Amino acid sequence: MAIPDRKEREWASREHLILEHADDLMRQHGYLGLNLDHLAERIEYSKATIYNHFSTKEDLLLGVTNLHLRTREELFSRALTYEGLSRERGLALGVADITLAHVHPHGFPLFQLLQNPSIWEKTSEERRQRFGTLNGTCMKISAELIRQARALGDIPDSAPPDAQILFGIISLSKGAHLLAQTTHTPFTTMPGFPWQALMANYHVFLDGVGWKPLHADFDYAAAETRVRDTLFSRESLPTTTR
C-alpha cells in the first residue's frame, strides 16, 4: 500500500493555492473580472487543472466564499465565548460581522453574487453542502445566543419568536452590507455610514425587541470598546464608536 495521505495533502494544498489566488484576483478585479487563463498562468498550472478541482467558474466562486465563511465561523465562535451580559455577546457578534467587512471588504459582493439563482445553479452539490454547513453554523451560533438570552430572562416572553428576531438582525446586517457596497446611494454622505449607523440600528432593533439592558440603561459604547480589545485586537479594528 502506498502513501495516499501525501497525495491527499498535495491535492488539498493545490486547491488552497487556487483559492488563495482566485480570492486575490477577485479582490482586485471582481468576479466578472476574474479570467481563468490568467489565474492558471499565475498559479503555474494549466486551466484544465483548475477544472479538475472546480466544476465551473461559479463553483470556484463558491469555494472562495466558503473560505471566507470559515473565518466568519471562527470570529463568531469567539464572540459567543465573551463573558458578560447576553446582549453584550450580541454586540460582540455584531462587532465580528463588521470586523469581517473590514478584513475582507470584497467578501460580501462575492457572497451576494452567489445568491443569484442563475449563479447558484451552476455550483457543485458537494460545495453547496459545505456552504450549508458553514452558513448553518454561523446561524446556529446567533440562534443559540438568542436562546440563552431568552432563558436568562433578558428577552421578555412578549417578544417575537426567536427565529423572527434572528431574521431581523440578519436582515439589518445584510441590508447594510448591500448599501455599503454601492457608491450611488444617498447614504454615503450620512455621518457614521455604514458601520456606526448599523451598530446604532442594532440597538434600536434590540430595544424594540426588549432585550435587556436597554440602550438607555447601559454603556454599550464602553462595552463595544472592551469587546474589540478583548476579542478582536488581532484583526485590524475599525472604530465605529467615534
Add this chain to the structure above:
Amino acid sequence: MAIPDRKEREWASREHLILEHADDLMRQHGYLGLNLDHLAERIEYSKATIYNHFSTKEDLLLGVTNLHLRTREELFSRALTYEGLSRERGLALGVADITLAHVHPHGFPLFQLLQNPSIWEKTSEERRQRFGTLNGTCMKISAELIRQARALGDIPDSAPPDAQILFGIISLSKGAHLLAQTTHTPFTTMPGFPWQALMANYHVFLDGVGWKPLHADFDYAAAETRVRDTLFSRESLPTTTR
C-alpha cells in the same frame, strides 16, 4: 421642417419594446440567461439595433431596472397620500414594497446584480443619472414621511437622526429581499417568511425608534388590511397578516 416628434416617439416605443421583451426573458432565465441574439430575434430587429439603444448588456439591465423603479415610485407616491397617522403611512410604504416584490419577484435579483461594482461600471452615464433620480425620489418620499412624523411629534426628539432611521428601514427591507431570494437559508421554514416576518420586524424597529403609536397601542393588523384595500386593491395583494 419635418416631424421629428414622430421619429422620437418611434424611437421611444422601440426602446420600450426592447425593454419589455428583455424584462420578460430575464423573468424566465435571469440576467445571465439573457441572450441578445435571442432577444433580437424576438423583437424582430437585429442585435446591432439593440446596441443603438444600449451601450452594453449591463446598460440594458439598468434600463429594465429603471422601468421597475418607475413602478416603485408610483406605488410609493400613492402610499404617501394615505390619510391617517404618520406611522400608518409608514406601514403603507412597507406594504408598497412588499406588493412590488409580488408583482415583480424577479426585480430584486436584477437590482441586486446592478449593485455589483463590476456590472455598474459598464452602464452608461445617461442611464445612471436616470437611476439616481428615480431611486432618489423613492428615498425622498420615505425621508419626507419621517420628517413629517418628527414634525408631528410622533417620533420623539430622543430618537436617532432621520437619516439613520431611514437607513435602518431600508436595511431591513433590502436584507429581507436578499434572504427571500435564496433557497438555501435556514429561514425558509420559518412561519411567515419572508414578508409577514419583515412586517413584524418593521414594527419592532419602529417601536425601538419610539414612533408613536407603539405596536402595543394600536391595531396595525387592521390598519394594514385597510391600506391594502384602499391603496393597492388593483395590484394582486398578498396577505401578510395571516
Add this chain to the structure above:
DNA sequence: AAACTTCGTGACTCAAAGTCATATTTTAGA
C-alpha cells in the same frame, strides 16, 4: 518490468458580447 491508474496539459470547440462597413430609408432643399 509490464500493466494499470492517476493526473496535468496544450490545443481545441463553442457561445455570446460587441463592432463596423454598407445598404436602406427618411428628411431637407431646390
Add this chain to the structure above:
DNA sequence: TCTAAAATATGACTTTGAGTCACGAAGTTT
C-alpha cells in the same frame, strides 16, 4: 419631383473567455 445629406438598420465579422478532451507523463500495483 428629384437630389443630396442625414439617420439608422443590419449581416457578417471579430474577440473574448469558459469549458472539453485526447494524450502523455508520472506514479502505483502485481
